[in-house]
Amino acid sequence: MRVLFVSWAWPTHFYPMVPLAWALRAAGHEVRVAAPPGLAAHVTAAGLPYAPGGHDLDAVARIRDYIPGRTPGPAGRGPRAVTLFAELAEAMADDLVAFARAWRPDLVVHEPTAYAGPLAAAASGARAVRLPWGADLMHRQATQEAEEHALAPLFARFGLCGPESADVLGALTVDLCPPAMQVPEESRPGPLDRLPMRYVPYNGAGRIPVPLPPAERQRPRVCVTWGTTVGRLDPSMMLAGEVVAALDALDVGIVVAVAAEQRPLLGALPARAKVLESVPLHCVLPHCDLVVAHGGAGTILTGLAAGLPQLVVPQLIDHGFNAQRFTATGAGLSLTRDEAHPEGLRAAVRALLDEPAYRKAAEGIRDDNARRPTPARVAEQLAEFVESTEGGRPC
Structure with missing residues (x-):
């Protein structure tokens, strides 16, 4: 099985993907991570193969506009932020679609704001899998309506028309958020097919110093x-x-x-x-x-x-x-x-x-x-999912 992971150049959105990518590679599957150049060093530091995906945008400057009190108007992960995420997808689109059509992944795993992921999945006939980095902030009705509107021209440019083409929710959602912290089901616009997965922390590569003194100590x-x-x-x-x-x-x-x-x-x-x-x-x-x-x-x-x-x-x-x-x-x-x-x-x-x-x-x-399923178990479930739907590959 071939699995393509997709993220834009925001490391903290990419890090939660790493344990699942490791598990898939350890199980013998082929894995690639496609992202703009700004994420390349983080991908290779995690020991994963990097595929160039478009060019970088100055997302930091744009996100500053969402800091409360800085600019008038609505802020946050609603329609205005969706515009930024659509622009990031546009910057990745040509390279990513070309790579996906050539490499032919079976799955495209993307974080929820990397709209280039479902685009690459639709263009190559792969199944799209979402992997939110925490509580599912993006699964809201207003957000999804804005996503469909913002992405329609981009999908159409690649000959992908119809409401199903711009489906950013994909076939499955891998849910690593503990249930106690997850958004309640009744607060979401509709059900999703979710695969629960244990949260295994990966906070980036780094050098470990001399260990801190042991837990037995005089004060907290x-x-x-x-x-x-x-x-x-x-x-x-x-x-x-x-x-x-x-x-x-x-x-x-x-x-x-x-x-x-x-x-x-x-x-x-x-x-x-x-x-x-x-x-x-x-x-x-x-x-x-x-x-x-x-x-x-x-x-x-x-x-x-x-x-x-x-x-x-x-x-x-x-x-x-x-x-x-x-x-x-x-x-x-x-x-x-x-x-x-x-x-x-x-x-x-x-x-x-x-x-x-x-x-x-x-x-x-x-x-x-x-007690939740390990990334290794979820890797098995994803392989089973691909095998069970193999005849339905659209392209």
Whole structure:
């Protein structure tokens, strides 16, 4: 079986795909990852074969427009963001369709905002499989109507007409989000064929330093991390340094996980704060008791996979959505930017460390996640799906 993974150049959308790609390769299937050049180094660092897919657009500049308060009008993952995602698909379309028609994949696995994925699937006769990076933010009626409208001209350009051609929901959705955090079924516009999959954290490649001291210690350890996106969009939203300064008054150990290029954004830190630069988060959190972060899906899910309660200070529209779904699990708390003053941060951290219910909820989600099908099992299910529908290949 041949499987083509598709993402635009946004690493945190690509990372959740990696364990499934590994599992498919380990099972003997052929795998390629098609993306613009900006993602190439991340793909090869994950040990996966890279296929060039179009050219890069300055998505960072465009996404800055979606930061609340910066520009008037609607923001977020609705119609305005769909326009950006359609432009990203346009930038990838020619190369990706040519590659897919030549290579002839059986499956195209794409993250929900990589519209070039379903385009390549339709053009080559493959089956499209969605792989959301967390709670299914994109499965909304208004979003799907906007997607169909925005993508119709692109699909028509390749001779793909009709409503089924621009179907971004595909044949299957691989669902790696723990059920406790997933969008309730009644909140979605319609049912999807979903394959549940265990969330296996992959937070990028990196060098692992001398291990942190073992878990048996005198005081709890808090990990402060602010992802890789916020600092690129607006350095003033990189609150990790402020959070560390506030927590220095508490009797806790402090670990700061940060991308090396964003280390200067932390400013001066207390001497006792241990900074880990570009260390994969899943290698850090098993040595911690609590996470304080920005609300990115990868950070939240990695924390839940480790069974840790979390304090979330969302900065972007999708972070707010993630925070809402996360706090509904009972595994943590969320503060607005205005509430995240030093005393507010300290009070929330004390509550999360002192009240056992938060950790119990997080550990329950960790255990539920561990019982879900592994990427290896999902790879088997995808192969079974292709075999069962082999006669129906349209092209």
